[in-house]
Amino acid sequence: MDAGSTTTERVSIVLHSGDMDKLYSALIIGNGALAMGMEASIFFTFWGLQRLRKDDSWAMPPAGLDKGPLSRMNMLGLGKRMMQQRMDNQNVASLERLMADYRELGGRVLACDMTMDIMGVRKEDLREELIDDFAGVGTFIQEARDSAVSLFI
Amino acid sequence: MDAGSTTTERVSIVLHSGDMDKLYSALIIGNGALAMGMEASIFFTFWGLQRLRKDDSWAMPPAGLDKGPLSRMNMLGLGKRMMQQRMDNQNVASLERLMADYRELGGRVLACDMTMDIMGVRKEDLREELIDDFAGVGTFIQEARDSAVSLFI
Amino acid sequence: MDAGSTTTERVSIVLHSGDMDKLYSALIIGNGALAMGMEASIFFTFWGLQRLRKDDSWAMPPAGLDKGPLSRMNMLGLGKRMMQQRMDNQNVASLERLMADYRELGGRVLACDMTMDIMGVRKEDLREELIDDFAGVGTFIQEARDSAVSLFI
Numbered sequence: 001m002d003a004g005s006t007t008t009e010r011v012s013i014v015l016h017s018g019d020m021d022k023l024y025s026a027l028i029i030g031n032g033a034l035a036m037g038m039e040a041s042i043f044f045t046f047w048g049l050q051r052l053r054k055d056d057s058w059a060m061p062p063a064g065l066d067k068g069p070l071s072r073m074n075m076l077g078l079g080k081r082m083m084q085q086r087m088d089n090q091n092v093a094s095l096e097r098l099m100a101d102y103r104e105l106g107g108r109v110l111a112c113d114m115t116m117d118i119m120g121v122r123k124e125d126l127r128e129e130l131i132d133d134f135a136g137v138g139t140f141i142q143e144a145r146d147s148a149v150s151l152f153i
Numbered sequence: 154m155d156a157g158s159t160t161t162e163r164v165s166i167v168l169h170s171g172d173m174d175k176l177y178s179a180l181i182i183g184n185g186a187l188a189m190g191m192e193a194s195i196f197f198t199f200w201g202l203q204r205l206r207k208d209d210s211w212a213m214p215p216a217g218l219d220k221g222p223l224s225r226m227n228m229l230g231l232g233k234r235m236m237q238q239r240m241d242n243q244n245v246a247s248l249e250r251l252m253a254d255y256r257e258l259g260g261r262v263l264a265c266d267m268t269m270d271i272m273g274v275r276k277e278d279l280r281e282e283l284i285d286d287f288a289g290v291g292t293f294i295q296e297a298r299d300s301a302v303s304l305f306i
Numbered sequence: 307m308d309a310g311s312t313t314t315e316r317v318s319i320v321l322h323s324g325d326m327d328k329l330y331s332a333l334i335i336g337n338g339a340l341a342m343g344m345e346a347s348i349f350f351t352f353w354g355l356q357r358l359r360k361d362d363s364w365a366m367p368p369a370g371l372d373k374g375p376l377s378r379m380n381m382l383g384l385g386k387r388m389m390q391q392r393m394d395n396q397n398v399a400s401l402e403r404l405m406a407d408y409r410e411l412g413g414r415v416l417a418c419d420m421t422m423d424i425m426g427v428r429k430e431d432l433r434e435e436l437i438d439d440f441a442g443v444g445t446f447i448q449e450a451r452d453s454a455v456s457l458f459i
Binding site (some may be wrong): 014016045047114115136137138140141142144145147150151152 | 162
């Protein structure tokens with residue numbers, strides 16, 4: 001980096017997975033980057049985009065968490081409810097809390113428009129208040145090529 | 154980057170997963186990079202390499218798609234057939250089409266030779282007309298260290 | 307890179323997955339980087355961290371491998387035992403061997419302290435002789451931003 005460089009370093013993440021633990025990692029990394037003065041963008045694609053649906057479980061108040069579809073986490077031998085309990089006991093921030101922090105710190109949320117076409121997801125199905133932009137792969141690549149760190153999660 | 158730099162920026166992808174949706178993402182990102190004037194390389198390893206087998210399902214004409222082994226996509230509650238139908242309805246390019254475009258645009262396909270040894274895959278088991286080179290981890294690292302974007306999918 | 311640059315290039319890997327094949331890939335890439343004179347760091351988080359537990363299967367001598375919990379590899383239609391056999395037949399290094407080489411070559415192993423809190427894992431549950439440091443997301447980002455290659459596995 002030149003001493004004269006004025007660009008802020010950025011972390012760009014493609015969140016392809018819809019697994020709760022992967023969403024968790026994406027937000028933790030995003031928030032960590034923001035806390036260190038970097039910029040952060042998360043591109044919600046494919047199964048990841050499903051986590052932004054209005055009817056998705058983690059978006060509900062805690063009481064509604066059990067109503068949602070089963071996460072793949074269950075298949076790994078650790079139930080969602082147990083995981084949630086552990087996180088509560090350890091004062092680990094909820095996904096909802098992490099997302100609020102992420103956005104407050106200036107983190108960007110991009111929804112993949114191609115995924116919306118394939119999956120038949122309409123804008124009104126999504127929590128638009130969380131989304132900064134609807135974008136395609138070109139936007140991701142443009143950002144990633146200028147990022148210090150790019151991850152596919 | 155120096156103003157005098159003459160290297161074209163590159164995207165390097167390790168495709169470890171054999172999931173149809175991950176292959177899809179790898180090719181979409183690869184094609185996007187190529188369309189923006191970048192170079193692209195995809196290293197097919199482990200389960201990803203299986204997608205290059207002659208007897209693999211997505212390599213067949215559409216009619217043969219149902220004959221193939223079940224993708225993990227099925228376990229996520231969205232059937233392969235339903236996915237295919239959605240993609241057809243939305244005029245989304247098939248994997249076969251995306252791969253042809255990728256190669257026509259100059260994208261490189263590398264088959265991991267160590268995976269071939271471990272999995273007992275012979276060259277003649279693979280669709281060699283799609284493969285630019287058989288390579289090891291050293292080749293990937295050499296390319297990735299010079300790439301603007303490196304992803305593990 | 308300036309000709310005057312004195313920093314050694316680095317590969318930084320987040321190992322989020324606990325799948326044997328993903329651990330394998332992480333170590334192969336790490337060892338490859340080290341062999342090429344680069345530095346390497348692997349951050350063991352979430353399911354990946356479980357692989358560092360004393361009671362985890364791959365940490366046992368070969369005879370004990372079958373006693374361990376089933377890997378997700380089994381769900382992909384390829385049994386752990388069959389995989390192990392294939393690897394043995396091909397003289398592929400075991401995970402244990404790869405890890406020993408990795409550390410001998412100077413590769414760093416970092417255990418995610420936040421995962422330990424969430425999962426209720428104590429230091430004494432882990433094979434501390436394999437771990438260079440217990441660290442959080444800030445450490446990962448600090449390393450990744452200075453790395454030539456960053457991967458989320």
